[in-house]
Structures are given as C-alpha cells and as structure tokens.
Amino acid sequence: MKKQPSLSERFNISDSDINRFWSKVNKDGPTPVHVPHLGSCWIFSGGKTRDGYGAFYLNGRNHPAHRVAFVMQKGRIDEGVIVMHDCDNPECVRHLSAGTQADNLADMRAKGRQRYCGPKKPMTGDLHWSKNPKNKDALRSLNEKVRQARINHPELFIRGEKCHFAKLSEADVLSIRSRALAGEKRALMAVEYGVSVTVIGNVITRRSWKHID
Ligand SMILES: [Zn+2]
Numbered sequence: 001m002k003k004q005p006s007l008s009e010r011f012n013i014s015d016s017d018i019n020r021f022w023s024k025v026n027k028d029g030p031t032p033v034h035v036p037h038l039g040s041c042w043i044f045s046g047g048k049t050r051d052g053y054g055a056f057y058l059n060g061r062n063h064p065a066h067r068v069a070f071v072m073q074k075g076r077i078d079e080g081v082i083v084m085h086d087c088d089n090p091e092c093v094r095h096l097s098a099g100t101q102a103d104n105l106a107d108m109r110a111k112g113r114q115r116y117c118g119p120k121k122p123m124t125g126d127l128h129w130s131k132n133p134k135n136k137d138a139l140r141s142l143n144e145k146v147r148q149a150r151i152n153h154p155e156l157f158i159r160g161e162k163c164h165f166a167k168l169s170e171a172d173v174l175s176i177r178s179r180a181l182a183g184e185k186r187a188l189m190a191v192e193y194g195v196s197v198t199v200i201g202n203v204i205t206r207r208s209w210k211h212i213d
Contacts, residue, residue, distance in 0.1 A: 025045070028040060043092060
C-alpha cells in the first residue's frame with residue numbers, strides 16, 4: 001500500500017473548507033446490512049479516488065475524503081495509522097475508526113471483504129469505451145488486474161449476495177436456474193428481478209454465481 005502523508009500538520013481546514021466538505025455529503029446513505037446498528041452511511045458525493053474513496057481537494061491536492069473527515073473529528077491522524085471503514089463502504093465519511101495495516105488486513109480476512117465486487121468504472125456517457133478507444137484499453141487492463149488478483153488472492157474477494165452490488169440472493173439464483181431449465185424466457189425473468197438479460201444469462205451459464213450449485 002502506498003504511504004499516506006501524515007495529515008496532522010498538513011491540515012489547515014478553514015471554516016469555508018469545512019462547509020465545502022459537508023455540502024458534498026449525503027447523510028441519507030444506505031445502512032450497512034452487516035452492522036445496521038451503526039445507522040446510515042454518510043456518502044461523499046464529490047470526486048472519487050481511483051480506489052473508490054471520496055476525493056476532497058484541500059491545500060493544493062486531493063485527499064481521501066474519509067481521512068479528511070477523520071481529521072475533522074479527531075484532530076489528527078498519527079503516523080502509520082490507517083483510517084478504516086467499519087461499514088466497508090469506501091464512500092462513507094461517518095463510520096470510521098483508526099487501525100494499523102495489520103488490523104486492516106485481519107479485518108478484511110475476517111469479513112471476506114473484497115474491493116472489486118462490482119464495476120469499477122461507469123460505462124456511460126463519455127466514459128463509454130465506444131466513445132473513446134483509450135477507455136476500452138484502460139478498462140481491459142483493469143479487468144485483467146482484477147482477474148489476476150482473483151486468482152492470486154481469492155480470500156480478498158467476496159462473492160454473491162455479500163457483494164454491495166448484488167441484486168440477487170442465493171435463493172433467486174437457484175430459482176432462476178431451475179426456471180431456465182424449465183424453458184422460461186430470460187427476458188421475463190430479467191424484468192421480474194430488475195436486472196439485465198445479460199445478468200440472467202450469466203447466472204444460467206454460471207459465468208456468475210459459480211459458487212452456488
Ligand atoms: Zn458507513
């Protein structure tokens with residue numbers, strides 16, 4: 001992991017920075033399913049870092065928004081401290097706690113958390129690869145990295161309904177497969193479950209949800 005600059009002395013947050021920060025925060029975010037007692041996530045809706053964290057421009061550079069929020073709450077981040085998300089939602093600036101890299105890895109293992117359960121890049125508008133071939137190359141190399149990571153570090157990847165992006169449950173998957181065997185149309189099931197025909201097709205052909213039989 002790349003070393004984060006110590007924020008304690010770099011941070012000089014003016015009142016207008018604080019107002020600017022909170023104007024980008026939506027306090028009606030989702031409630032994390034595995035820790036509902038924490039209440040709703042506060043989602044940073046400004047820019048994003050490449051890792052999916054919120055990015056807040058301050059003192060001439062972008063900082064991960066959750067680290068900025070942590071400094072606003074606690075005054076500083078000590079050297080070597082990682083600000084962790086108790087809710088596992090990288091966009092959240094509410095459910096934060098301090099830990100070490102060892103804590104972070106242990107937490108990831110315990111929760112079977114992964115960082116790449118869903119699409120990393122929006123594939124719409126100008127970002128769509130058909131509008132700019134460079135985006136296609138970038139996405140292809142990103143997907144290749146994710147594929148390699150899945151092979152080399154399967155413990156970091158969660159699957160199925162634990163994934164934040166999953167719309168289907170394991171029961172849905174079993175039902176879709178048996179209904180497909182019975183000859184039911186993919187398009188009808190897609191409408192019923194609120195997903196695309198491709199998603200239904202991937203479930204049936206086991207390109208997705210491979211771990212469910
Ligand atoms: Zn949260």
